[in-house]
Amino acid sequence: MTDNQTNNTNSDEIDLGQLFQLIGRGFNKLFNFILKLFLYFKKNALILLILIVVGAAIGFGLSQIITKKLKTEVIVKPQMESKNYLYDVINEVQSNIRAKNLDFFRSIGIEMDNLDGLKVEIAPIDDGKVSSESEMKFLELLQSFENTDAVTDIVRAELQNKSSFNHRITFFYKNAENGKIFAQKVMEYINSNDYFGGLIEIYRENAQTRITENKALLKQVDELISNYSKQMAQKGVLSGSERIVLDNQERINITGLFTLKNNLIKDIEAKKIELKQRTEAIKLLNFGRSQEVQKSVFGKTIVLIPLTLLAGFFIASVLIFLNKKSKEI
Structure with a gap:
């Protein structure tokens, strides 16, 4: 009986140890990903800055040329x-x-x-749209006018208000x-x-x-x-x-x-x-x-052009990376 309890305890300790190891590996992979991302931006910081400046200049120029709506x-x-x-x-x-x-x-x-x-x-x-609470109050109000001529006028006015x-x-x-x-x-x-x-x-x-x-x-x-x-x-x-x-x-x-x-x-x-x-x-x-006509922030050329250039650069970087990896296979 004692041997069984000892085996169960050791098994639980092994499972917990493996769980903590998996969690530690996950954090390490996340940290490595963030580190690689930081190094990527650091390596291409100058190119990204130039694209932002050039894009903003082009967007500003277009905003002055394009007729406002x-x-x-x-x-x-x-x-x-x-x-x-x-x-x-x-x-x-x-x-x-x-x-x-x-x-x-x-x-x-x-x-x-x-x-x-x-x-x-x-x-x-x-x-x-009217809330259910408001509808209930309106129905209670109609009940107080039951069997009177006023209820007809109230219903007519409400229907006109709903439809027009x-x-x-x-x-x-x-x-x-x-x-x-x-x-x-x-x-x-x-x-x-x-x-x-x-x-x-x-x-x-x-x-x-x-x-x-x-x-x-x-x-x-x-x-x-x-x-x-x-x-x-x-x-x-x-x-x-x-x-x-x-x-x-x-x-x-x-x-x-x-x-x-x-x-x-x-x-x-x-x-x-x-x-x-x-x-x-x-x-x-x-x-x-x-x-x-007021455009949203992302709809303005001074923002849209730089974002387009950055997106093009990121897509090109991904394609270059995939092409490099394909040659290693």
Whole structure:
């Protein structure tokens, strides 16, 4: 029994010793690799420095010669389910740029002999993602309006908010003056659609009619409230009474009159906002100024050229090393 225990102990000590030896060899190989790498850079330090300086000089020279790319960002908001239409028009414009279709651009008022450098992109500003916690709070809010007319308005407003969030249209160009004209004419072309133009006109007419009718009804409500106030002063109506009789007519609920008045005022305010917002199918929120396209650090020629030269040198060194080793086989 004692002999077995002794053999197991010796076996464990041998296994641990071998493990430490393997770890030591691994560290030695890693150290040797780092040492060889250091010697390689030390041996070629002068060549690498020259490549970096020459590459930086070439990159700086190219950055002064190459025409800088400019862009204009336009923030828009599609209305009346016009989001798909907006994306289709942007794709149409970009396709005509790729096809160099000068006749198309002349038809929308853009007189250019060269379309080089022009590009149009569009992307949503807000991806519309909502956290699950926010969704639960929204559902709880809807439950408090259950069996009321308000829930319909809330759902409609939420659906409109989900389907018509803001978008960014980016116009790329080289010439600042031509680029500004290009962006303006494209935006005019987007909002020249007859179908959406007719809808906008109908929406505005309906809103204006609603405001006029609400104001007339609001005037009548104010007259009823005024008569109520006068009757209270003349006849001494009890302050706790909510219903009154005017000129032998049906009883009037004064609390309901005030509620109706507030609702009319809110509706008038909402329709005024609607008239302000609904002027175009694609509402222009902001038309930015020309700005230079900012490249990433590795996209700049002053950095890209030196990195290219260094990569070429390292590849050449590897090929020379492999060729040398192949001859030794």
